[in-house]
């Protein structure tokens with residue numbers, strides 16, 4: 001690992017979710033990095049979730065892409081930056097000359113810093129002359145953007161995090177906040193602890209960890225949110241929970257929106273039936289909403305990732321507008337972004353249908369502002385291809401070259417096998433990445449090494465419009481460069497002026513100046529304005545404290561910030577009014593059928609991030625959920641002929657994958673849930689993107705990740721097994737496998753279809769143990785098909801393998817603990833042969849609290865032996881749940897289960 005020379009803590013920002021927590025990173029002399037929460041950062045005030053806390057485990061150079069490479073007939077060849085960029089520039093020039101600017105495209109990422117994003121967008125729209133730049137943020141929040149634009153005239157998040165604490169009710173819609181935005185959830189819980197009368201309502205088809213601490217859960221059928229909120233609008237109107245003055249003076253479109261809602265949703269009984277919830281539960285929510293003026297409705301992927309995502313967002317916003325519940329502390333509709341800089345991408349126009357600084361491609365006066373400011377030779381004048389359409393156009397040969405930056409579309413796109421086909425056919429695929437081997441870099445003709453978190457420097461904007469600095473504390477590895485620099489060097493090779501930035505500070509300054517350029521009432525005014533940060537000196541940029549936009553300078557030169565918007569009831573539409581949008585409910589395009597009877601829902605797990613290219617390096621994060629899974633209701637499992645713990649294949653019209661069946665995730669009948677993270681490097685066949693249908697929202701272009709008709713079937717194997725090994729193992733011949741990072745070892749979960757005749761020879765070959773005198777302990781029961789072997793080197797466990805026709809195999813947590821020992825004891829050796837620990841307490845069970853490494857068995861034992869009754873008692877006893885709090889809902893569940901089981905055992 002490359003370390004900066006000083007060992008002082010550097011204040012930076014977390015690389016993962018849109019909460020945007022401040023982090024203190026301290027490179028240590030031993031090559032590790034100490035991570036702590038930044039107490040001065042307003043988003044998290046010193047707290048971090050387990051993903052943020054484990055950032056230090058992800059910054060090593062294993063697997064990093066360090067040098068530019070170009071693909072030749074016999075594989076990738078290392079080249080100089082000059083040669084790599086010359087090739088891209090020459091090829092792009094030829095393609096553009098022959099086929100026009102729309103024959104090339106950039107596909108970028110919400111992981112980029114704002115400075116990177118700004119340069120990419122400027123290059124594509126103002127110089128190449130095409131709007132073919134889209135981003136993986138299309139997949140997570142473009143419906144929220146479209147909803148805000150329709151309602152407010154601009155992509156404006158009206159609220160701030162403090163509002164979540166000031167609200168008397170927080171409604172979380174389609175958001176497993178406890179797992180996906182854990183620090184925000186902790187802030188809500190703390191506020192609720194201080195004011196127990198504060199209400200927390202969760203609207204989600206699944207009973208997620210977030211529901212464990214909610215006052216009310218509405219397990220609506222996936223895709224019925226518009227019915228639910230239209231029904232609420234209709235109800236509020238009927239009972240008079242309306243602000244007629246606000247509607248009259250500050251909005252348009254109310255009558256039409258209400259009439260549309262009334263068509264299908266005026267009868268709560270009908271709405272309850274469509275949403276598949278109990279009528280009293282629906283009415284309780286409606287009554288609570290009507291009675292609680294200070295309500296925040298926060299939503300994320302469950303709303304956005306839908307073919308009706310934009311309408312869902314507007315149906316929610318309508319319910320706030322009807323009562324004028326916006327612009328004041330503790331109220332408003334709040335889209336929580338998924339990625340660390342989705343919001344920064346929105347500022348610079350990183351989506352194919354946006355222009356920079358919140359201006360519109362379709363509006364000539366906006367194009368004129370941007371082109372004049374950039375002094376650019378051309379300006380795209382129509383929307384470019386959105387993510388799903390872009391990859392279709394690549395497969396069709398309309399787009400000849402795509403430059404993919406900081407994202408992994410072969411895993412993350414819907415119909416992900418189509419993305420494979422597209423890249424396979426594409427004339428020139430360029431990939432800027434931090435990792436050498438991903439599912440996507442496998443298709444790259446040119447590989448360009450980029451800086452990763454800890455090495456790069458710039459800004460990100462979180463869900464509450466707060467700009468924070470990401471600061472470098474590690475030196476650049478190999479020949480890696482910042483993304484803005486790579487794009488600028490390329491632009492210069494294309495002969496474009498305007499890309500001679502002195503550094504990221506120069507890019508930021510230009511971005512801030514553009515936001516204020518001709519941004520005055522009477523000219524081309526817009527609410528996005530960070531002109532107060534224009535003209536910062538290098539030192540001021542380096543020291544910039546987290547700050548929200550809009551940020552301007554007042555007459556005295558002081559920075560003026562608006563923490564929440566619309567307090568003056570002036571919106572960004574030309575008439576200054578907000579708009580109700582009529583949202584006629586519609587079901588997902590593809591209905592379940594006899595062939596595909598179940599609805600697939602996808603999402604995140606607590607301790608992983610996106611396609612695992614970074615979090616997959618952390619043993620701490622792998623502890624919680626090691627393998628991909630298909631969570632399904634026991635009755636659906638029975639009907640599908642699959643059993644909990646066994647592997648199953650899930651198939652849709654678009655593709656298939658394999659994962660292990662589980663129950664207990666709170667999934668309703670008729671649905672299954674599969675996580676999005678596993679990729680072609682971490683598992684043989686667990687890319688759920690391959691199964692997801694490519695239907696998109698007609699307004700936002702966001703895909704329908706929350707509903708795909710599927711069927712689930714047995715994945716027949718002859719044996720199950722697993723390996724723990726200090727050395728990498730080649731699993732090419734195994735039917736199904738998952739690789740899990742451990743501490744000083746890798747774990748492989750296996751399942752095979754072959755019949756093993758010679759267990760010893762087969763196992764030794766697989767593990768690469770050629771020495772006939774190797775210290776090799778083994779147990780074989782040929783009749784039962786059970787085999788165990790342990791390879792010991794210098795009295796330390798080096799490898800072990802366990803095979804069985806059944807799933808009931810030894811505890812991985814116990815075996816993992818043996819890899820931490822310098823010397824195996826006699827008891828350990830005996831335990832290895834009998835397949836279970838012989839010492840009491842040696843098996844801590846699957847990890848529940850990743851921060852302190854506390855396992856389920858440890859928690860259960862303590863509950864019983866010490867008669868623990870509450871989560872705080874468990875925390876006081878074991879520390880579990882005492883750091884980030886993400887596992888608190890799980891501990892609560894374990895407490896209830898364990899105490900019930902103990903009581904039953906006593907009867």
Ligand code: SF4
Nearest residue numbers: 014016017021049052
């Ligand atoms: S909540 Fe966790 S993942 Fe999200 S920004 Fe904070 S520390 Fe990072």
